[in-house]
Every structure is written in structure tokens, then in C-alpha cells.
Amino acid sequence: MSTALKTASVLAFERKLEPSDAILFSGNWETRNTEKAWGAIAIREKSVRGTISNRLHLKDKDKEKDAAKLDAAIENPNLQTVDVATLAAGQDTLKVSFTVRVLPGTGQPSACNEPAYRAKLLATVEAYAREHTFAELGRRYAFNLANGRFLWRNRMGAEQVEVCIQRLENGQPSVTWTVDALQFPLRSFDAPAAGNAAVDELGALIAQGLRGETHVLLQVTAFARLGMGQEVFPSQELILDRGRGDKSKTLYDVSGVAGIHSQKVGNAIRSIDTWYPGADELGPIAVEPYGSVTTQGKAYRQPKDKVDFYTLLDNWMLKDKVPALEQQHFVMAVLIRGGVFGDKE
Amino acid sequence: MPKLPQIDGLLIVPRLRIQNANAISSPMTWGFPSMTAFLGLMWKLERLLAGDIAVVFNGIGVVCHAFEPQVSRGGFTKSFCLTRNPVGKDGGSASIVEEGRVHLEVTLVFGVVGDILMASTTEREAAAAHIAGLLARMRVAGGTVLPGVSPRSPQLIALEEDEEKQAAQIHAVRRMLLPGSCLVERNDLLERRHQQLQATTPATSRLDAWLDLARTNWRSVVAQDENGTETVTWQHDRTDGWVVPIPLGYAGLADLEAPGTVLNARDTTTPFRFVESIYGIGQWVGAHRLKNMHQMLWYSSADDAAGMYRCCNDFTQYL
Amino acid sequence: MDHYIEFRLLEDPEFAPAQLMNVLFGKLHLALAERGCDDIGVSFPDGDNCRTLGTRLRLHGTAAALGRLMQGNWTAGIRDHVAQSPVQPVPAGARYRALYRVQAKSNPERLRRRRMKRHGVDAEAAARQIPDNAVEVLKLPYVQVASQSSGQRFRLFFQYGPVEAEARNGEFNAYGLSRGATIPWF
Numbered sequence: 065m066s067t068a069l070k071t072a073s074v075l076a077f078e079r080k081l082e083p084s085d086a087i088l089f090s091g092n093w094e095t096r097n098t099e100k101a102w103g104a105i106a107i108r109e110k111s112v113r114g115t116i117s118n119r120l121h122l123k124d125k126d127k128e129k130d131a132a133k134l135d136a137a138i139e140n141p142n143l144q145t146v147d148v149a150t151l152a153a154g155q156d157t158l159k160v161s162f163t164v165r166v167l168p169g170t171g172q173p174s175a176c177n178e179p180a181y182r183a184k185l186l187a188t189v190e191a192y193a194r195e196h197t198f199a200e201l202g203r204r205y206a207f208n209l210a211n212g213r214f215l216w217r218n219r220m221g222a223e224q225v226e227v228c229i230q231r232l233e234n235g236q237p238s239v240t241w242t243v244d245a246l247q248f249p250l251r252s253f254d255a256p257a258a259g260n261a262a263v264d265e266l267g268a269l270i271a272q273g274l275r276g277e278t279h280v281l282l283q284v285t286a287f288a289r290l291g292m293g294q295e296v297f298p299s300q301e302l303i304l305d306r307g308r309g310d311k312s313k314t315l316y317d318v319s320g321v322a323g324i325h326s327q328k329v330g331n332a333i334r335s336i337d338t339w340y341p342g343a344d345e346l347g348p349i350a351v352e353p354y355g356s357v358t359t360q361g362k363a364y365r366q367p368k369d370k371v372d373f374y375t376l377l378d379n380w381m382l383k384d385k386v387p388a389l390e391q392q393h394f395v396m397a398v399l400i401r402g403g404v405f406g407d408k409e
Numbered sequence: 410m411p412k413l414p415q416i417d418g419l420l421i422v423p424r425l426r427i428q429n430a431n432a433i434s435s436p437m438t439w440g441f442p443s444m445t446a447f448l449g450l451m452w453k454l455e456r457l458l459a460g461d462i463a464v465v466f467n468g469i470g471v472v473c474h475a476f477e478p479q480v481s482r483g484g485f486t487k488s489f490c491l492t493r494n495p496v497g498k499d500g501g502s503a504s505i506v507e508e509g510r511v512h513l514e515v516t517l518v519f520g521v522v523g524d525i526l527m528a529s530t531t532e533r534e535a536a537a538a539h540i541a542g543l544l545a546r547m548r549v550a551g552g553t554v555l556p557g558v559s560p561r562s563p564q565l566i567a568l569e570e571d572e573e574k575q576a577a578q579i580h581a582v583r584r585m586l587l588p589g590s591c592l593v594e595r596n597d598l599l600e601r602r603h604q605q606l607q608a609t610t611p612a613t614s615r616l617d618a619w620l621d622l623a624r625t626n627w628r629s630v631v632a633q634d635e636n637g638t639e640t641v642t643w644q645h646d647r648t649d650g651w652v653v654p655i656p657l658g659y660a661g662l663a664d665l666e667a668p669g670t671v672l673n674a675r676d677t678t679t680p681f682r683f684v685e686s687i688y689g690i691g692q693w694v695g696a697h698r699l700k701n702m703h704q705m706l707w708y709s710s711a712d713d714a715a716g717m718y719r720c721c722n723d724f725t726q727y728l
Numbered sequence: 729m730d731h732y733i734e735f736r737l738l739e740d741p742e743f744a745p746a747q748l749m750n751v752l753f754g755k756l757h758l759a760l761a762e763r764g765c766d767d768i769g770v771s772f773p774d775g776d777n778c779r780t781l782g783t784r785l786r787l788h789g790t791a792a793a794l795g796r797l798m799q800g801n802w803t804a805g806i807r808d809h810v811a812q813s814p815v816q817p818v819p820a821g822a823r824y825r826a827l828y829r830v831q832a833k834s835n836p837e838r839l840r841r842r843r844m845k846r847h848g849v850d851a852e853a854a855a856r857q858i859p860d861n862a863v864e865v866l867k868l869p870y871v872q873v874a875s876q877s878s879g880q881r882f883r884l885f886f887q888y889g890p891v892e893a894e895a896r897n898g899e900f901n902a903y904g905l906s907r908g909a910t911i912p913w914f
Contacts, residue, residue: 073673078548084428084555163556167546175675216742220751222805232556250808251738279546281556291758295874301490303481304505311483314490318512319477326428326553327492335741349741354498357741361500372498406673 069382071407072178079402080170080274081205081333085316086162086214086324088298090151093224096287102159104321105296107147109311147315149296149322158218158288158296162329163232164209168276170198171399184381192396193275200393201400202271204253204336206263210241211248212286214332216324217297222246222288229266230283237283241266245286251347253338274400298322334401339390340364340371351397353405373398374405411710411721413703414467416520418567422541423516423585424474424559430552432478432489432509435656435686439509440478441592442550443656444707444720447471450549451519457543462536468520468706472589472696475514513552516586517544520706526567537563561585568702579701586696590651591705593724595692598622598649622690623654655691658709659684661716687719700727729769729895729912731791733798734813737783745783748809752785753871753884759802761902767793769911770904771827772869776888781869787904788911791815824896824910826889829903832866873903 088105095101151158171189176182208214212225219225225245230237241262248259255263266282273280290296299316316323335348340355342364349357353373355365365372370379376395379385387395434443451469458464480487489510494503525536541563545554566582569575603618626646633639662683669677699705704724711718737748753770760768768789774782787794794815803812833839840854849857868885875882884903891913898909 074675082553084553165546165553165556177674177676179677217747220743220748220805220809221754223801224804235556246804246807279542301479301481302493302505303488303490305488314481316490319475325492346739346741350495352495354495356496356498356500358493358496358502359742359744361496361502363496363498363500367498 069180069184070178071378071382072173072176072181073406074175074177075173075181075406076175076404077172077399077402078167078174079330080167080400081330082165082167083326083329083333084163085318085326086160086329087318088149088296088322088324089159089161090155090296091157091159092155093157093287093289096157096159096226103152103155105149105151105158105298106320107149107298107315107317107322109145110148111143111145144312146311146313149298149315151290151293151296153293156289156292156294158215158222158290158294160215160218160286160288160324162214162284162324162326164282164284164329164333166270166273166280166282168273168279170274170396181381188380189396189399192392196389196392198271198274198396199267201336201397202269202274203263203267205270205333206267207248207253207255208333208335209266209282209284210243210245210255210259210263211250212245212288213250213335214284214324214329215286215288216328216332218288218290219245221290221294223291224287224289226287228285228287229262230285231269232281232283239265239269253336253348296322299325299328334397336397337394339394341369351394351401353398353403374407377405411708411719413520413706413708413721413723415522416467416568416703416706417522418520418526418565419582419702420464420466420519420521420537420540421516421564421566421582421585422519422537422544423561423563424557425513425515425517425544425549426555426557427513427515427549427552428555429479429510430513430550432511433507434550435688437686437688438654438656440653441473441476441511441513441655442552444471444592444722445656445658446550447517448707448709448720450517450544450547453547454540454543458540462523462525462539464521464523464525464536466519466521468708470518470520470591470702470705470707472516472518472586472591472705473513473693474516474589475512477512479510479512511552513550515549516589518582518586518702518705520702520708521565525565533565533567534562537565540565579699582702583696583699589696590693591696591699592653592655592691593694593704594655594657594707594720594722595649595652595690595725597725597728598652598692599690619654619688619690622652649692651693653691653693655689656686657689658687658717658719660687660718665713665716682716684716684718687717692724694724703727729788729790729897729910730818731789731794731815732818732912733787733794733815734773735785735787736811736813737785738809738811740809743809746780748806749781749783749785750872752803752806752810754873755802755806756785756787757873757903759797759800760904763797763800765793765797766899766901768797768904769827769900769906769909771911771913772886773914775869775886778869779867781871781886786911788818791817818912819914822912822914824892824894825913826896826908826910827905828887828889828907829905830866830868830885830887832885 089102090105091102171185173182209229210227212219212227226242227245228240228242231239243259243262247256269280272278301314301316303314316325331350334351337351337355338348349355354363356363367375373395376387376391380387430442433439447469451466455466479490489507491505491507496502566578569578599618599622602622603615606613606618606621627643629641630644631639631641662685666681668680671681674681704727707720707722710721735752737745768787771786772781773784773786836858839858843849843854843858844851866885868887870883870885872881872883892910896908896910898906900906
């Protein structure tokens with residue numbers, strides 16, 4: 065008997081689903097298949113006067129009672145500059161376009177300083193891959209492309225959404241799936257009859273890529289019919305230390321074209337976790353070691369409930385307590401997400 | 410004195426678009442990723458190819474075509490656009506770690522030797538395409554390689570022995586690299602500035618000279634015309650081209666430790682040493698100004714005894 | 729007004745209820761405006777004397793009127809974020825009340841322009857008479873919508889009238905609000 069296996073103090077994984085930034089174009093629904101009919105959406109600046117009610121509401125959480133501060137705020141009406149992005153006048157449809165690369169080598173750490181642990185990890189992932197073939201995860205990732213979740217706020221305003229997913233081989237599309245995204249729910253992974261085959265095929269392809277059998281590169285293009293000249297929602301930049309007079313809202317652009325951060329696209333694709341306590345209420349959340357939902361300031365996979373990634377992984381690796389199948393999927397999804405998971409005492 | 414190893418051919422991977430590369434590669438500089446990242450990429454690639462293709466990488470050059478740092482716009486002081494990390498298990502927001510990110514478009518030029526250079530055009534083309542395919546799946550300076558629609562395909566060129574023929578080859582390669590700038594090392598400029606400053610202030614250190622070169626210094630110059638009227642003009646000292654402070658590698662802070670003896674090291678098979686960054690002066694040179702390919706290639710020199718792990722470039726040898 | 733449909737905003741990992749309500753209400757406004765409906769009223773059962781509208785939106789009308797409105801596909805896009813009830817009769821014993829729009833005098837520029845016009849004073853005098861802090865602060869719940877007629881984005885503030893025993897009939901505008909008519913309250 066060798067000494068007890070222990071978790072590596074340095075343990076890191078690179079992400080295996082690698083989306084690009086999504087970039088935003090404006091055009092018309094009728095001509096959505098004409099490449100030339102699409103113009104890049106630029107970010108514009110606009111000045112807004114912070115109205116009083118506005119300011120009050122912004123502060124209503126903490127500063128409501130602080131009347132002196134409020135008065136001071138009212139006496140200094142601030143003209144703010146914010147960024148906005150809209151469809152061009154007379155155009156009704158947003159086109160969002162990005163690529164996703166599926167990389168092989170799930171479970172192979174990019175850094176690991178415990179050779180025995182590494183071997184155990186690889187054997188475990190290999191056994192999972194052999195038995196479950198990444199099919200469930202592949203299908204769920206495919207589903208989150210088909211339902212247009214990556215459009216985020218832009219999906220809510222849409223009357224119609226079409227998503228077109230192409231596999232690129234040698235720079236050329238080899239297979240194309242086109243689906244009506246609004247027929248795919250955000251709250252479950254039950255595909256409509258009309259889209260089932262597409263999600264199954266695409267899911268199988270992604271699973272193949274995760275198993276390392278083939279190189280998978282996908283081009284995803286979504287068309288969201290929003291209405292003439294409607295506002296669109298690129299990512300917002302997080303800028304600390306804003307100087308005086310700086311913009312209060314900066315939107316993201318890539319070489320002058322409005323964009324959605326690759327991190328945000330990735331977050332949508334890995335919103336597949338329905339295996340945490342409370343999933344009935346909230347629906348799928350992004351795969352995170354503690355099941356954390358940033359907008360809610362809450363973590364749904366608590367160590368005390370033994371459903372967080374670290375507890376599940378340690379049980380599996382060190383104590384040979386194989387988690388329930390759904391939790392195995394979750395652990396694999398965290399490895400696909402990547403991150404630094406070392407156990408530093 | 411380290412010297413660029415033998416180069417018999419060039420592998421050119423044109424127009425890689427890289428998203429979110431690391432833009433803070435030393436404690437004192439920000440901007441284009443460090444050459445240490447590109448040398449690391451070269452070695453990783455060589456290991457991936459081992460046994461597959463008979464090629465050895467002896468140097469790497471980088472031509473930058475586009476540089477889009479992820480910083481706030483407007484205003485004189487810029488700050489990096491950051492990312493919010495997921496909340497912790499208690500729901501509290503995670504601390505924000507400053508990371509600098511940049512989107513790049515670069516052409517990589519590898520200086521190579523190996524039997525593959527003797528192979529047929531078709532074989533060489535296939536090898537170049539294979540390597541470019543591998544590269545597309547790797548991280549470059551921490552960034553993701555985007556699938557690009559480059560009109561040019563990667564090339565593996567065997568350099569001609571005949572000088573005239575080789576000159577024609579280099580001419581064609583240089584044209585491929587335009588418009589773009591290569592990063593080269595200009596330690597001669599640092600030495601010169603150091604001497605200039607010492608002329609007036611003998612206590613000036615190399616660090617002072619480096620900081621002086623890293624900024625624009627404006628000085629008033631008084632001129633007198635024939636009537637004795639004085640006119641004052643302002644002059645700056647950035648006349649040596651596009652000169653930048655860069656990290657060049659690492660210098661040991663302590664002795665080399667045996668593999669597996671340092672707690673929390675990344676692996677247990679490599680000797681370990683605590684190091685700090687070393688700095689030098691680089692210059693961005695238009696690709697058309699290169700006299701030969703040796704001028705743009707970087708290679709490494711590791712001296713365990715001296716504790717010096719350095720990126721080197723021979724640009725100044727061909728001035 | 730004897731039937732209703734209730735929308736309940738689902739808890740969402742990404743979007744706050746207020747954000748979802750803005751979109752839902754915006755889509756409703758668009759649907760009412762497009763169809764020229766004047767027989768559909770709205771209410772927010774959680775939004776009485778609150779700073780926010782809560783998570784429920786009701787549409788009130790006859791079964792036929794509600795049926796007509798729901799024939800279109802105007803909830804597309806937001807459908808995954810709400811639970812929608814069928815058209816159902818208003819429960820017995822419901823009371824009635826009116827829901828009004830309240831416009832705050834919250835923009836000093838607008839007040840000054842008005843003063844300049846009505847009292848013939850110049851901009852400087854108007855600014856003196858109406859300082860920036862002389863504006864009204866509303867503590868009412870609101871939605872942020874874009875008007876279908878002007879395209880302007882603005883805040884639509886709501887205030888409820890007293891609870892009444894009898895219903896009053898009348899026309900509703902494209903925001904589902906009415907000056908005179910009541911909606912069932914239960």
C-alpha cells in the first residue's frame with residue numbers, strides 16, 4: 065500500500081470550450097442570409113442628465129435616509145456621458161456572430177505537482193469518457209447555442225430569433241444547422257420536436273471534440289428581430305478608478321464594432337447546471353465550483369451540503385466515493401470550464 | 410556572449426489574431442507581451458511536434474500588425490478594463506485582481522533547422538499547415554488564437570545558400586510582413602543614454618538611464634539670433650525611433666534548488682529557482698527596415714551559474 | 729373586466745425582476761399600441777404602496793378582449809422568463825380601484841421652459857425661480873419604457889387610487905391605464 069493520495073497543491077486546467085468575442089451587426093430580417101446586407105454596430109456616446117428621481121432610486125438601498133447627501137446631489141446636477149448601441153434607423157434585426165473551439169484533453173491539468181494525483185485524475189476522466197462519452201454535456205452545450213442564451217438581454221426583446229451553427233473545416237462550413245431559437249427553452253433542456261435532431265447532432269459533435277477524436281470549430285450566427293432602430297446590448301466594461309468626467313457606462317467594442325465579451329459568451333454556453341439544490345426555482349446556472357450566481361450574490365453549491373466541486377472531486381479522487389451521475393457531469397463540466405483548483409494548506 | 414543558433418529555414422505563420430493576451434508581463438512594464446511568452450510558445454510547439462516532424466526551432470520573431478489594449482478610453486490616465494470574478498461560497502463578491510489584456514494581430518517567424526527543409530514543397534506546405542493548426546489550439550501569451558481568415562497560408566521556407574538568392578527570399582518575406590513592426594533589442598541605446606547621463610551626473614545608474622529612456626523628456630532650448638534676441642523652444646529627446654522598455658527575462662535571487670524540494674512548485678521534475686525580472690530596451694522597427702532575418706529573431710540564453718535566464722536578439726550586430 | 733391573465737416573473741440567475749418587468753411591460757405596450765386596444769387594463773398586485781412593482785403583472789378585460797390580445801406572439805423572447813396563467817374569471821368578491829400614471833416634475837429644464845413661456849421671463853430668471861433642488865422627488869414604483877409614438881425612453885410612475893366597492897367603466901390607453909375606469913383588485 066502506498067501513502068494516501070493527496071490533492072496537488074498546484075492544480076490548474078485550461079478551458080476546453082473556447083469562444084471568441086461575439087460581434088454585433090445591424091440589418092433586416094428579410095435579408096438575413098445576404099452577407100453584404102449587414103453593417104457593423106458602433107458604440108455611440110450620449111449625454112444624459114441624471115434626473116432627481118433617478119438619483120434617488122440609485123441610492124435607495126443605502127443612502128435613502130441620508131438627506132443631506134441627497135440635497136447635495138440635487139444641487140449638483142450631473143451631466144453624465146453614457147455609451148449606447150442601437151440598430152441602424154430603418155433596420156430591425158441584430159446579428160451576433162462568434163466562433164467556439166472545442167479543445168481536447170479534458171482532465172489533463174496544465175499544471176499539477178502531484179504525479180500520483182495526476183495519474184488518478186486522468187484515469188478517472190478516461191473512465192467517465194469511456195462510459196458516458198461526454199454525451200450529456202455535449203448536448204447541453206449544444207442546447208445553449210441553439211436557444212440563443214448567449215444573446216442575453218438581446219434575446220428578451222426579440223420577436224424572432226434564428227440561430228445558425230456551422231462546423232468549420234479548413235475555413236469552410238462543412239455542416240450547417242439552423243434553428244428557431246425561441247422554440248428552445250432557457251429553463252430546461254427539452255428540445256422542441258423540430259429542433260431535436262439538430263441539438264443531438266451538434267451535441268454529438270461537441271462530445272467528439274471533448275473526447276479528442278476530432279477537431280471541432282463552430283461558427284455561430286444569431287439573428288434577433290428586435291424592431292426598427294431598437295437598442296441593443298453589448299457587454300459593459302468594468303472600469304475601476306474612473307476619473308472625474310469619465311463616462312459612467314462604457315460598452316465593449318472590438319476595433320470599433322460593438323461586442324459581447326468572450327467570457328460572457330462562455331458563461332451562457334456553460335449555463336447547464338441543473339443539478340444543484342434549488343434548480344427547480346432558478347433553472348440552469350453557469351457551471352461554477354460553488355454554484356455561485358454573481359447577480360444574486362449567492363452560491364448554490366455549499367460545502368456544508370457536500371455538493372460543491374471540491375468536496376465532490378476529493379470524494380471521487382481521494383476516497384473513491386463515486387458521485388451520483390449528475391454530479392459526475394458537473395465535476396467534468398468544471399474541468400472543461402477550467403481554473404485553478406489547487407489545495408494549499 | 411550568446412549567439413543565435415544555426416538557422417537554415419523560416420517558418421512563417423501569418424496574421425494570427427489573439428484575443429485577451431497578457432499585457433502586464435513584468436512588475437514595471439505593460440503593453441505588448443514579453444518575449445519570454447513567445448519563446449515559451451516556441452518550446453511548447455517543439456515538444457508537441459517531437460517525433461512528428463523533423464524540425465527544431467532555434468529562434469522566434471514577432472511582427473505586430475494590430476494592438477488593441479483593453480483599457481479605458483478618453484482621459485489622460487488609462488486603466489485596464491477588468492473582469493468580475495464569480496462570487497465566493499459565502500456569496501461575497503470576489504476580489505478583483507488587476508489583469509491587463511490586449512487583442513493582437515501578429516505574424517510569427519520561426520528560425521528553424523531540420524530535415525523537413527529538404528522535403529518537397531507539398532510536404533513542407535503540409536507541415537506548415539499542421540503546425541499552424543496546432544498553434545491555433547494553443548495559448549499565445551495567455552491569449553486565445555481566433556480562427557482567422559488570413560489570405561496567406563503558413564510557409565516553411567528553406568533559405569538558399571547562395572547569398573543573392575537568399576537576399577531575394579528575404580525581400581519577399583519582408584514584404585509578407587508589411588504593414589507591421591518587429592520588436593528588437595536595443596541595449597546599445599541604453600548604454601549610450603547611460604553614458605550621456607553620467608557625463609553630467611556621475612552617480613546615474615542603469616536604472617536611471619532605463620527610466621529616462623522610457624519617457625519623453627522635454628527640455629527648453631534657448632537660441633539667440635543675430636540681434637541678440639533670445640527665443641526659447643521646447644525639444645524632446647525621443648529621436649531614436651519607437652523605443653520601449655521591455656522585460657528581457659529573469660535573474661536568480663537564490664540558489665538553484667533540486668526538483669521537488671520546494672513546496673507548491675508547479676511540478677516536481679524541474680529544478681527550481683526564485684527569480685526577478687530583468688529589463689532592457691527594445692525598439693519597434695518597421696519590417697521593411699530589416700536587413701536580414703537574424704535581426705528579428707529572438708533566442709534564449711540560460712546560465713545557471715550566473716543565474717541569468719535571458720531573451721537575446723542580435724539586431725544591433727547588423728546595424 | 730371580468731377576466732384576467734396573470735404573468736409572474738420567474739426568478740432568474742441573470743436578470744433582476746425590475747429589468748424583466750421593463751421588458752414585459754414594453755412588449756405589452758407595443759402590443760396594445762399596435763392593436764389599438766382600449767379595453768385592456770393592467771395592475772401590479774404586488775405594487776401597492778411599494779417602491780417596486782414586484783413580480784406580478786395582471787391584464788384585465790373581457791375574455792374576448794384578452795383572447796384577442798393573446799392571439800399575437802408578443803410575448804416571444806420574454807416567454808422564458810415569465811409564468812403565464814390562462815385567461816380566467818376574476819374571483820368573486822373582488823374590489824375595484826384605479827391605477828394612474830403620475831408624472832413627476834422632475835426635470836428642472838422642462839419646468840423652466842414652461843415658466844419662460846407662461847410668464848414671459850428669461851432663462852436666467854427662470855433658473856433663479858426654479859433652482860435645481862425645487863423639483864419633485866417621486867417615491868413611486870415605475871417601469872422604464874420607450875414610447876411607441878415618440879421613441880423616447882422614460883419612466884412611467886404608477887399610483888393606485890383608493891379601493892372601491894363598485895367598478896367604473898372607461899377606456900384604457902396603450903399603457904393599460906385609465907383616467908376614470910377601475911380594474912379589479914384582489
